[in-house]
Amino acid sequence: MFRSFMSEWVKLRRRAVLAAGASMSGLAVLLTYMGMYQAVNPGRPPRAVAIARLGLESSYGLASALARGGLLIVAISLILVAAVSATEYSQGTIRVALANAPGRLRWLTGKFLAVVSFTFIATTLAFGLAVVAGIAAASARDISTQSWFSDTGITSLAQVFGDTLIAEVAWSAFGLFCAIIVRSAGPAIGIALAYSLIVENLVAEIFPDTGAWLFGRLTFAVVSGNGVVPAPNIGSTYERSLTLMMIYTVVLLGASAMLFAKRDVTS
Amino acid sequence: MSEAPRPAAIATHGLTKVYGDRAAVSNVDISVPQGVIAGFVGPNGSGKTTTIRMLLGLVAPTSGSAEVLGESISSPPAYLPRVGALIEGPAFYPSLSGTANLRVLTALGGFPKKRIPEIIETVGLTGRERDKVSAYSMGMKQRLGVGAALLADPSLLILDEPGNGLDPPGIIEMRDLLRRLRDEGRTVFVSSHLLAEVEQVADWLVVLKLGKVLYCGEAAGLPRRTSTTYALRPENDADVEALLRVATAWGDNATVAADGAVLVNAAAGGGAAINRAAQDAGITLSELHARVVTLEETFLSMIEDD
Secondary structure, three states, X not given: OHHHHXXXXXXXXXXXXXXXXXXXXXXXXXXXXXXXXXXXXXOOOOOOOOOEHHHHOOOOHHHHHHHHHHHHHXXXXXXXXXXXXXXXXXXXXXXXXXXXXXXXXXXXXXHHHHHHHHHHHHHXXXXXXXXXHHHHHHHHOOOOXXXXXXXXXXXHHHHHHHHHHHHHHHHHHHHHHHHHHHOOHHHHHHHHHHHHXXXXXXXXXXXXXXXXXXXXXXHHHHHOOOOOOOOOOXXXXXXXXXXXXXXXHHHHHHHHHHHHHHOOOXX | OOOOOOOEEEEEEEEEEEEOOEEEEEEEOOEEEOOOEEEEEOOOOOOHHHHHHHHOOOOOOOEEEEEEOOEEOOOHHHOHHHEEEEOXXXXXXXXXXXXXXXXXXXHHHOOOOOHXXXXXXXXXXXXXXOOEHHHOOHHHHHHHHHHHHHOOOOOEEEEEOOOOOOOHHHHHHHHHHHHHHHHOOOEEEEEOOOHHHHHHHOOEEEEEEOOEEEEEEEHHHOOOOOEEEEEEEXXXXXXXXXXXXXXXXXXXXXXXXXXXXXXXXXXOOOHHHHHHHHXXXXXXXXXXXXXXXXXXXXXXXXXXXX
């Protein structure tokens, strides 16, 4: 497994993969900066995408600005894992890897852990840069940052960061599952995005009671950082959403492992 | 005293793979002794690649069994570390260099990194190893694929069409490389549709058609087509018609070729007899040669006869 992990890290230095990692930082910085820039002053009518100045100046201010980018970072992780996993099939490199690997499941585990560790590093970098951008933007707009670094502020920041990492693992598992099912990068990404953006919304529209059980909505509830940022009420508490999301993750990883171990490699 | 039989590098017993209602490989029994170059030949769709995939644990057989280097194919980790493989063409990460691609595999297989420059030199890619694989020609990718198979310092090499995309000097180098590997005591199992190439290097042959084994044994033992084509040229051009009559009486399908030579099919080893027949008819031959039946011709006659 360790060999597979190290081998995957050689591949992760490809330009396209590094660009995906950099895009996490870019989006996090942009959304945090925009959050500060669009802050609504007291007495002005609220705007859908903007956070009120008073909210930004609270202990949760920086965390709530960062959480806006959390879902996008999770989405990039999903795309990255689906792409690097499915490309092994479409390029035929999977047959070379498995002819050299000590075992299929060890190879898959090492690969998954390597890609997830890459997304963790990219996310950490993205949050770090977004914090710097947030401070700079707040200073430019005279937004007080005093409460951001209080105990509550730091805790909420850590909560959003931790929840984003947990959601990344869950959605990476979904990306891996889609890649193993369809064995081609484009369709794998397409299916994963179509499910999260279209199918879930349709299902929730038609059957409103299912909202508390849908993977994407549960992720939304988790990435909101246990109430740090307002999330749509899906009828599930943070703890329940987190538990369910973890169960789904284990099921997705188990199904991926079972399929990968048993299925013929004909690519 | 007879030589003890060498242990088998590859042995299959009733190996079968069925996709839907089509048998890609049917009841294949082959044995390849260690330390030989074994040619694995058959027309497209004969089941060569499916067999190779089963031997490497990529595809599970529907029925039957096989051993590679004495280990069952049901547990590939037991033998894969001693096997190097190039399967159905080279597959690499195009945006990585040749060296980086080999680094991926050394990390995966736990091979020493110092093998990489040695391998690059062995397969003739020195000077291009830092270029992206996307800039490689098909022949260069093929060389890198063979290099990747050699990283493990394997006892058994399984190469699927290693000559694809190579230019004539590259093919000669590949042939020499395969012989060198055999001489080092390794077993080389090479599938190819370039039968002339296989004929030049193989000690052992496995012939497959439509998923079934037509022949498995020493290359020298392959039953050659018994009929040989003789080319005869009379010293005097005026004797061509008379020579054609002699040839017609003596063999089969006698014809006059565009260059004026008389061609006739007859039993192998009949050169002296036809020379005498021509002399008896008062014709002096300036040329008489028998064309050796190539593996390709034998192979084609085998798959046509089957």
